[in-house]
Amino acid sequence: MANAIELNINSTRHRVDVESDRSLLSVLRDDLDLTGSKYGCGEGQCGACTVLIDGKATRSCITTVGSVVGKRITTIEGLEQHGRLHPVQQAFIEADAMQCGYCTAGMIMSAAALLAGNSNPSNDEIIKNMEGNVCRCGTYQRIVAAIHKAAKA
Amino acid sequence: MTDEIIEELELEPERYELHAGPLLHFDLDRRDFFKVTGGGIFVLLALKGSLAQESGGGQRRGQGGAMPKEIGAWIHVAEDGSVTVYTGKVEVGQNIRTSLSQVVAEELRIPLTSVKMVMGDTDIVPYDAGTFGSLTTRMMSPQLRKAGAAAREALIDLAAEAAKVDRKELTVAGGKVIHAASKRSFEFGKLTHGQRVARVISDDVGVTPPGEWKIAGKSAQKVDARAIVTGKHEYSSDIKRPGLLHAKVLRPSAYGATLVSADSREAEKLPNVTVVKDGEFIGVAAKSESAAAKARESIRAEWKTAPQPSSRELFDYLRTNAGQSQGGGRGGGRPEAATGSIEKGLAEGDHKLQQTYTVAYIAHIPLEPRAAVAEWNDGKLTVWTGTQRPFGVRSELAQAFHIPEEKVRVLVPDTGSGYGGKHTGEAAIEAARIAKAAGKPVKLVWTREEEFNWAYFRPAGVIDVNSAVTRDGKITAWEFHNYNSGQAGIRTLYEVPNQLIQFHSTKTPLRQGSYRALAATANHFARETHMDELAHAVKMDPLEFRLKNLKDDRLRAVFEAAAAKFGWGKTKPAPGRGFGIAGGFEKGGYVAMCAEVSVDRTSSAVKIERVVASFDCGPVVNPDQLRNQIEGSVVMGIGGALFEAIEFEDGKLLNGRLSSYRVPRFSDAPSIDVVLVDRKDLPTAGAGETPIVGLAPAVGNAIFNATGIRARSLPMRLEKQIAQGAKG
Numbered sequence: 106m107a108n109a110i111e112l113n114i115n116s117t118r119h120r121v122d123v124e125s126d127r128s129l130l131s132v133l134r135d136d137l138d139l140t141g142s143k144y145g146c147g148e149g150q151c152g153a154c155t156v157l158i159d160g161k162a163t164r165s166c167i168t169t170v171g172s173v174v175g176k177r178i179t180t181i182e183g184l185e186q187h188g189r190l191h192p193v194q195q196a197f198i199e200a201d202a203m204q205c206g207y208c209t210a211g212m213i214m215s216a217a218a219l220l221a222g223n224s225n226p227s228n229d230e231i232i233k234n235m236e237g238n239v240c241r242c243g244t245y246q247r248i249v250a251a252i253h254k255a256a257k258a
Numbered sequence: 259m260t261d262e263i264i265e266e267l268e269l270e271p272e273r274y275e276l277h278a279g280p281l282l283h284f285d286l287d288r289r290d291f292f293k294v295t296g297g298g299i300f301v302l303l304a305l306k307g308s309l310a311q312e313s314g315g316g317q318r319r320g321q322g323g324a325m326p327k328e329i330g331a332w333i334h335v336a337e338d339g340s341v342t343v344y345t346g347k348v349e350v351g352q353n354i355r356t357s358l359s360q361v362v363a364e365e366l367r368i369p370l371t372s373v374k375m376v377m378g379d380t381d382i383v384p385y386d387a388g389t390f391g392s393l394t395t396r397m398m399s400p401q402l403r404k405a406g407a408a409a410r411e412a413l414i415d416l417a418a419e420a421a422k423v424d425r426k427e428l429t430v431a432g433g434k435v436i437h438a439a440s441k442r443s444f445e446f447g448k449l450t451h452g453q454r455v456a457r458v459i460s461d462d463v464g465v466t467p468p469g470e471w472k473i474a475g476k477s478a479q480k481v482d483a484r485a486i487v488t489g490k491h492e493y494s495s496d497i498k499r500p501g502l503l504h505a506k507v508l509r510p511s512a513y514g515a516t517l518v519s520a521d522s523r524e525a526e527k528l529p530n531v532t533v534v535k536d537g538e539f540i541g542v543a544a545k546s547e548s549a550a551a552k553a554r555e556s557i558r559a560e561w562k563t564a565p566q567p568s569s570r571e572l573f574d575y576l577r578t579n580a581g582q583s584q585g586g587g588r589g590g591g592r593p594e595a596a597t598g599s600i601e602k603g604l605a606e607g608d609h610k611l612q613q614t615y616t617v618a619y620i621a622h623i624p625l626e627p628r629a630a631v632a633e634w635n636d637g638k639l640t641v642w643t644g645t646q647r648p649f650g651v652r653s654e655l656a657q658a659f660h661i662p663e664e665k666v667r668v669l670v671p672d673t674g675s676g677y678g679g680k681h682t683g684e685a686a687i688e689a690a691r692i693a694k695a696a697g698k699p700v701k702l703v704w705t706r707e708e709e710f711n712w713a714y715f716r717p718a719g720v721i722d723v724n725s726a727v728t729r730d731g732k733i734t735a736w737e738f739h740n741y742n743s744g745q746a747g748i749r750t751l752y753e754v755p756n757q758l759i760q761f762h763s764t765k766t767p768l769r770q771g772s773y774r775a776l777a778a779t780a781n782h783f784a785r786e787t788h789m790d791e792l793a794h795a796v797k798m799d800p801l802e803f804r805l806k807n808l809k810d811d812r813l814r815a816v817f818e819a820a821a822a823k824f825g826w827g828k829t830k831p832a833p834g835r836g837f838g839i840a841g842g843f844e845k846g847g848y849v850a851m852c853a854e855v856s857v858d859r860t861s862s863a864v865k866i867e868r869v870v871a872s873f874d875c876g877p878v879v880n881p882d883q884l885r886n887q888i889e890g891s892v893v894m895g896i897g898g899a900l901f902e903a904i905e906f907e908d909g910k911l912l913n914g915r916l917s918s919y920r921v922p923r924f925s926d927a928p929s930i931d932v933v934l935v936d937r938k939d940l941p942t943a944g945a946g947e948t949p950i951v952g953l954a955p956a957v958g959n960a961i962f963n964a965t966g967i968r969a970r971s972l973p974m975r976l977e978k979q980i981a982q983g984a985k986g
C-alpha cells in the first residue's frame with residue numbers, strides 16, 4: 106500500500122506517496138523527476154543507477170525506497186554546487202570519458218564516492234572500486250584517466 | 259568518387275537489415291521547410307547521383323516525390339544569425355553531433371558552439387535510411403561540408419550585393435561577411451532582410467580542403483558533455499508527458515510459442531489499469547511501472563511451444579540448414595570472389611591447411627535498453643524512441659496502425675548506444691498500441707531481460723577455410739565458406755591467384771541482425787587466424803608472411819605503423835605471455851592490431867595486457883573522438899573474443915541477464931595505444947565499427963604465441979579447449 110514517505114535527496118526534503126517496497130531508482134525517476142540515474146539491468150550488475158546513500162555508492166535499482174528513509178541521498182543532480190561542477194564531472198568532460206553517456210552518471214557517482222574516501226587512488230584501486238560499473242561503449246581507459254585527473258584537481 | 263562509393267554500398271549485406279524499406283514516403287517539400295523555421299538562408303543538399311540516399315541497396319528504390327529524394331540534409335541560417343543543421347542521422351554515442359557540427363562550423367567560419375544540430379526528428383529533417391554501416395562520416399560529413407560551403411557562398415553573394423562590391427573582396431569570419439577595404443561587416447542574420455533565400459547546392463561547390471581545416475580535424479569536446487555529466491540529458495527513457503502511464507508487455511513463454519488462452523480478468527479489475535489484447539499481443543498500462551508489472555503478473559496465459567534448436571547443436575544446425583535462406587536480401591548462390599582454380603592452387607602449394615572457425619551468437623546490450631514514449635493526438639502518433647532508423651521506425655508504426663506516414667512523428671533523442679542493435683522499433687510499436695487503448699501517453703522501457711530475449715543477436719557462424727602455401731610463403735589457394743554470419747569483410751586483400759569465397763545463408767535458430775562491423779569480425783577472425791597458421795606452417799614471422807602476400811598500400815601501411823609502435827620483432831614476450839598481430843579492411847577503413855596477452859598457468863585465464871591499434875580512415879575529422887571510438891571498439895571486441903556467447907535451449911535463453919552473461923569491465927580493459935594514419939588526400943571513412951575486426955584474431959594469435967594452443971572459436975575459452983586436450 107502507498108505510504109507518505111519523506112526522503113532527504115540532495116539536501117532537500119521530498120514527500121512521496123509510494124509503496125515502501127518500490128525501488129529507489131523508480132521513485133527517483135518516475136515520481137521525483139530525477140532522471141539522471143539510469144536503469145541498465147535492475148539487478149545490481151551495471152552501476153548505471155548508482156547514487157550515494159550517506160556518502161556510500163549504492164545501486165538504487167536494488168534498494169527499496171523504504172530502506173533509505175532518514176538517510177542522506179545524493180544523486181547526479183545534486184553534485185553540481187552553485188553552478189560549479191564537481192571535480193569528477195569536470196574531469197569527465199576534460200578527459201572525454203564518455204560516448205553515449207548512458208553509464209556516465211553512475212560512473213561519476215561511484216568515482217565521487219571513491220575519491221571522498223581516498224583522495225589519491227592508485228590505478229588498481231580505481232579499477233577495483235569501479236569494477237561494478239559497466240560502460241558498454243568501452244571508455245574504461247578514459248574513465249580511469251578522468252578519475253586520476255579529478256584526484257589531482 | 260561517386261561511382262566508387264555507390265559500388266561499395268552494394269556490398270553492404272543488407273540481408274540483416276531486418277525490415278524491408280517503406281513503400282511510400284510523404285516527405286517535406288520546400289514550403290514545409292520554411293514553415294518550420296521562418297526566414298533566413300536555406301541550403302538544401304541536393305546532389306547529383308542521389309548520394310543522399312545512403313542506405314544501400316534494399317532501401318534505395320523509389321521514394322515518391324521528385325525533390326525530397328535528393329535531399330540529404332539542410333542547413334538554415336536564421337535571421338538572428340543562428341545556424342541549424344537538420345539531418346536524419348542520430349547520435350548513439352559515435353559522436354556525430356559534434357563531428358558534423360565541426361565540418362559545418364569550419365565551412366561557415368563560426369565557432370563550434372554556434373551550430374545547432376536537429377537530428378532524427380522525422381517531421382522536420384529530410385529522409386534518411388539510418389545511422390549504420392559507418393556511413394555518416396563517409397557520406398553525410400562530405401555532404402554537410404558542401405552545404406556549409408554553399409551557405410557561406412550564398413552569404414557572400416548577399417553581402418556583395420548589399421555592399422556593392424566584388425564578392426572577391428569579401429571574407430568570412432566570426433559570423434560576419436567582412437569587406438576589409440571599407441572596414442564594413444555584415445552579420446549573417448542581417449543579410450537576408452527577412453527574405454527567404456533557398457539554395458540547392460551543386461556537387462562542385464568549393465569546400466575547404468582538409469589541409470586548411472581549423473575547426474574540423476581538431477579534437478573538440480563533445481558538444482553536450484555538460485548535459486551528460488550533470489544527468490540533464492534526456493534519453494528516450496527519461497521523457498515525461500502530461501498524464502504519462504507506464505506500460506508492460508506480456509511475453510511468450512519461449513521462442514516460437516503461440517498463445518492458447520489468456521485470462522486477464524483480475525488485471526482488468528485493478529484500479530487505474532488498462533489491459534490491451536490484440537491478437538497475440540497483451541499489454542498493460544498503469545500509473546507506475548511496478549503497478550503495471552503487478553497487473554501483468556496477474557494475467558494467466560497458456561502458451562503452446564514447439565521444439566527449438568539449442569546452442570549445443572548450433573554449428574551443425576547452421577551447416578545442415580545451409581541454402582535455406584529465410585527470405586530477403588542477397589547471399590547464398592553466387593560467390594563473393596572466384597578467380598583461378600582452387601584445385602590447381604592446392605596442387606601448387608607445398609603445405610595445405612583445412613580448418614573450421616566458429617563464432618557464437620552474442621548480444622548487443624546497449625546500456626540503455628529499448629524504450630519509447632508514445633502519444634496520440636487527433637489521430638497523429640508521436641513517439642520518442644532510441645533507434646538507429648527513425649524513418650524506418652516511422653514506417654513500421656505507419657504499417658502497424660494502418661495510417662499514412664505523415665500521421666506519425668518519430669523523435670530520436672541522443673540514445674544510450676546501439677552498436678547495430680537498434681534498427682527496429684519494437685518498443686515504439688508496443689508503446690503506441692498501449693497508448694492508443696489507454697488514451698494517454700505511455701512509456702515503455704524494456705527490462706534488461708527483455709532486451710536480451712526479444713531484441714536480436716549478432717549472427718552465429720561457421721567458416722571453413724581451405725588453403726595452400728608454397729615453402730617460401732606464397733599463398734596459392736584460398737577457399738573460404740561462411741555459413742550464416744554474413745558477407746561483410748569476407749574478401750581477402752592478400753594476393754592469391756586462386757580464390758573461391760562464398761557466403762551461405764541458412765535457417766537461423768535465433769532472431770539475428772546487424773552488429774558493430776557486421777560479419778567482418780567473424781570473417782577477419784577466420785582469415786587472420788588462418789593466416790597465422792599458414793605463417794607458422796612455413797616458419798615465417800606472421801607480419802613478414804602477411805606483407806609478403808600483400809600489395810595493398812594502405813593495409814601495408816597500417817600493419818607497419820602498428821608493428822613499429824608495438825615494437826614487433828624487437829623483443830620476445832616474457833614467459834606466459836604472447837604477441838599477436840592481425841589486420842584488415844572494412845567500410846573504407848584499414849586497421850591493424852598488435853596484442854600482448856598473458857595466460858595464467860593454473861586457471862588458463864587470458865588477460866589482454868596491451869593493444870596497439872593503427873587505423874587509416876582518410877582525413878581525420880576529430881582525432882580525440884576517433885581515438886575514443888577505436889578504444890571503444892577494442893574493449894567491445896574483448897567480450898566477443900573472450901567470453902560472450904548466448905546459450906539457449908528449448909526456445910529459452912539460459913544466460914539472458916547481466917549476472918550470467920559476462921561483458922568487458924574495467925579490469926578487462928588493456929592499455930590501448932592508437933596510431934592514426936591521417937590521409938588528408940583521401941575520402942573520409944567512418945570509424946565506429948571497423949577497428950573491432952582486428953581484436954579477436956590479434957588476441958587469438960597472441961594466445962597461440964603464448965601457449966601453443968590455437969583458438970578457432972569465438973569466444974576463445976581456453977579452459978574449455980585445454981580440458982578437451984587441444985593443441986596447435
Ligand code: FES
Pocket residue numbers: 143144145146147148149150151152153154155164165166167
Ligand atoms: S540498473 Fe542498477 S546496477 Fe544496473
Ligand code: FES
Pocket residue numbers: 203204205206207208209239240241242243244351625674675
Ligand atoms: S558511454 Fe555508452 S555506456 Fe558508457
